[in-house]
Amino acid sequence: MTLSTLRIRICGDPCLRKKCVPVKEVGSSERMVINAMIETMHQSKGVGLAAPQVGINQRFFVLDVGDGPMVIINPEIKKKSGLCVFEEGCLSVPEVIIMVRRSEEITVYYGDENNQTMELTCNGLLARVIQHETDHLNGVMIVDYASDEEKVTFKEQLENFEAEQKE
Numbered sequence: 001m002t003l004s005t006l007r008i009r010i011c012g013d014p015c016l017r018k019k020c021v022p023v024k025e026v027g028s029s030e031r032m033v034i035n036a037m038i039e040t041m042h043q044s045k046g047v048g049l050a051a052p053q054v055g056i057n058q059r060f061f062v063l064d065v066g067d068g069p070m071v072i073i074n075p076e077i078k079k080k081s082g083l084c085v086f087e088e089g090c091l092s093v094p095e096v097i098i099m100v101r102r103s104e105e106i107t108v109y110y111g112d113e114n115n116q117t118m119e120l121t122c123n124g125l126l127a128r129v130i131q132h133e134t135d136h137l138n139g140v141m142i143v144d145y146a147s148d149e150e151k152v153t154f155k156e157q158l159e160n161f162e163a164e165q166k167e
């Protein structure tokens with residue numbers, strides 16, 4: 001591990017199940033963590049990475065759906081409309097793909113890395129990633145959406161995660 005990459009916590013790690021606390025203010029130490037998270041996300045070829053996934057129980061995440069990195073602090077999803085079911089993976093749940101039902105369009109209020117209050121209405125992949133990462137801040141992960149069929153399909157992987165938790 002270099003200074004600029006962080007260890008990603010895997011399903012079973014209790015850190016992933018805690019409800020995160022709001023960020024008070026983004027300062028220089030927070031920006032260092034944010035930059036390291038962006039680098040870690042890019043190196044892992046992920047489209048999003050939430051703070052609890054690297055062991056930090058605070059309400060922020062980074063994402064990049066192909067338009068460059070975005071930093072989302074203290075997100076509040078205010079409006080939701082439509083429904084869309086699509087497959088999702090997660091850097092903390094390797095080798096598992098779950099079909100997840102999400103809102104098609106959302107409006108989210110958040111702070112950016114310069115402590116500016118932002119409002120964003122979006123749909124498609126960006127809306128999906130924001131909902132997925134906001135779930136992480138509440139201790140929720142894609143395995144929680146698994147159907148009975150998916151639980152059978154990914155039985156081996158899911159049991160491995162539980163085994164790790166007991167260690």
Ligand SMILES: [Zn+2]
Pocket residue numbers: 089090091092132136
């Ligand atoms: Zn995830």
